[in-house]
Amino acid sequence: MNEVIVGIVGLFILLALFLTGIELGFAMAIIGFFGLAYLKSVDTALNFLATDVFEVFSSYGLFVIPLFILMGQISFNAGIAKRLYGMAHKFIGNIPGGLAIATVAGATAFKAICGSTPATTATFASVAVPEMDAYHYDRKLSTGVVTIVGTLGNLIPPSVILIILGLITEQSIGRLFLAGLVPGLLIAIFFVIVIVGWCKITPSLGPKGGHFTWNEKMRSLPEVIWPILIFVVVIGGILKGFFTPTEAGSVGTFAVLLLSVAKRDLNFRAYVASVADALRTACMVFVLIAGSTVMGHFLATTKIPIIAADWIANLPLPPWLIMVFIILIFELGGSFIDDLAFMILAMPIFFPAAAKLGFDPIWFCIMISMTVMIGIVIPPVASSVFIVKNITKEPMGVIYLGVTPFLISIIFCMALLFIFPQICLFLPNMFVR
Numbered sequence: 001m002n003e004v005i006v007g008i009v010g011l012f013i014l015l016a017l018f019l020t021g022i023e024l025g026f027a028m029a030i031i032g033f034f035g036l037a038y039l040k041s042v043d044t045a046l047n048f049l050a051t052d053v054f055e056v057f058s059s060y061g062l063f064v065i066p067l068f069i070l071m072g073q074i075s076f077n078a079g080i081a082k083r084l085y086g087m088a089h090k091f092i093g094n095i096p097g098g099l100a101i102a103t104v105a106g107a108t109a110f111k112a113i114c115g116s117t118p119a120t121t122a123t124f125a126s127v128a129v130p131e132m133d134a135y136h137y138d139r140k141l142s143t144g145v146v147t148i149v150g151t152l153g154n155l156i157p158p159s160v161i162l163i164i165l166g167l168i169t170e171q172s173i174g175r176l177f178l179a180g181l182v183p184g185l186l187i188a189i190f191f192v193i194v195i196v197g198w199c200k201i202t203p204s205l206g207p208k209g210g211h212f213t214w215n216e217k218m219r220s221l222p223e224v225i226w227p228i229l230i231f232v233v234v235i236g237g238i239l240k241g242f243f244t245p246t247e248a249g250s251v252g253t254f255a256v257l258l259l260s261v262a263k264r265d266l267n268f269r270a271y272v273a274s275v276a277d278a279l280r281t282a283c284m285v286f287v288l289i290a291g292s293t294v295m296g297h298f299l300a301t302t303k304i305p306i307i308a309a310d311w312i313a314n315l316p317l318p319p320w321l322i323m324v325f326i327i328l329i330f331e332l333g334g335s336f337i338d339d340l341a342f343m344i345l346a347m348p349i350f351f352p353a354a355a356k357l358g359f360d361p362i363w364f365c366i367m368i369s370m371t372v373m374i375g376i377v378i379p380p381v382a383s384s385v386f387i388v389k390n391i392t393k394e395p396m397g398v399i400y401l402g403v404t405p406f407l408i409s410i411i412f413c414m415a416l417l418f419i420f421p422q423i424c425l426f427l428p429n430m431f432v433r
Contacts, residue, residue, distance in 0.1 A: 155184030233252070323357065
């Protein structure tokens with residue numbers, strides 16, 4: 001068999017291995033190892049396997065991932081999200097749909113210090129849904145909004161997804177953070193518009209919440225000031241070159257830890273739980289990256305990425321239509337394999353194709369991140385929906401009735417980025433040269 005045929009056979013075996021339930025990171029490492037052994041030699045395959053795994057787990061650059069995950073876990077266990085929601089509730093809870101809007105506002109602010117989608121979804125499902133129940137909100141709206149707000153962490157920095165995309169594609173993490181900021185805030189605004197419009201059409205979905213005095217409102221403001229200050233220090237420090245992304249992760253994590261301890265919101269048991277959860281998630285990501293690195297060397301040997309990029313770039317179709325097909329492939333692949341895992345697997349194949357088609361690499365990374373936003377709430381692998389279902393005990397059909405309008409708003413934002421790429425590019429072009 002020639003190299004290309006071996007590569008295609010390897011990809012099919014990889015899919016078969018995934019169906020057996022084996023972790024995709026290990027599956028990619030296995031296929032990459034045996035593929036290299038077949039095409040080169042066993043010694044070469046062993047050499048690549050040892051080198052790739054060692055370099056991934058000892059990489060200074062990759063250490064930014066567990067740091068930002070730990071930053072999010074400490075924020076989660078310290079109850080910062082709950083207080084941000086409480087602050088938003090006091091200011092806008094007394095308008096129709098106000099508690100749902102407060103959920104969006106609280107989650108957007110929380111995302112400034114937490115890039116973890118599961119942590120955000122679980123927090124707001126536990127905190128916001130009971131509060132909305134108390135004011136007789138329809139469960140379609142309450143479960144739908146808490147399911148979707150966690151996805152904002154794919155765009156609003158410090159986003160773990162954007163960090164991984166930057167490392168895979170060798171793009172500036174600072175530029176990606178800036179590029180994700182405006183689309184992330186724009187989608188949050190669209191979520192608010194959906195809530196307002198939906199409650200105008202059907203007022204019983206989101207009745208008015210409680211009233212609070214201005215004194216109560218003012219006393220809650222510091223809850224949002226500290227996260228914003230930490231966000232400015234972390235992101236501003238990266239952009240100004242005061243520290244690297246890894247150092248920024250250290251500074252942000254220490255700042256959140258210091259704030260949580262100073263406010264007595266974090267005990268030792270919660271700190272240990274934060275470290276354990278962060279390590280568990282980071283190790284999963286590291287295994288995926290290590291496996292994809294081995295697999296990437298195998299695919300590079302088969303020349304499939306180069307051939308695929310040339311073939312896609314020469315298709316007799318408009319570039320925008322080809323890009324739509326690429327996004328649909330990511331969406332379809334993420335329906336059968338974990339979206340993060342499929343993204344890590346597919347980016348080395350489709351990123352060169354996007355570059356050949358003339359698309360900006362930063363723009364492409366943002367589009368893929370938005371694709372993952374949709375992927376984590378559509379079946380069959382819909383982690384956010386499963387989290388909300390387990391916490392609220394609501395049927396998935398009800399949750400999806402609530403999620404659908406918000407998914408449409410994300411797709412609308414993606415369409416806007418297709419037409420106006422500068423929505424995500426003007427900030428990185430302005431601040432990072």
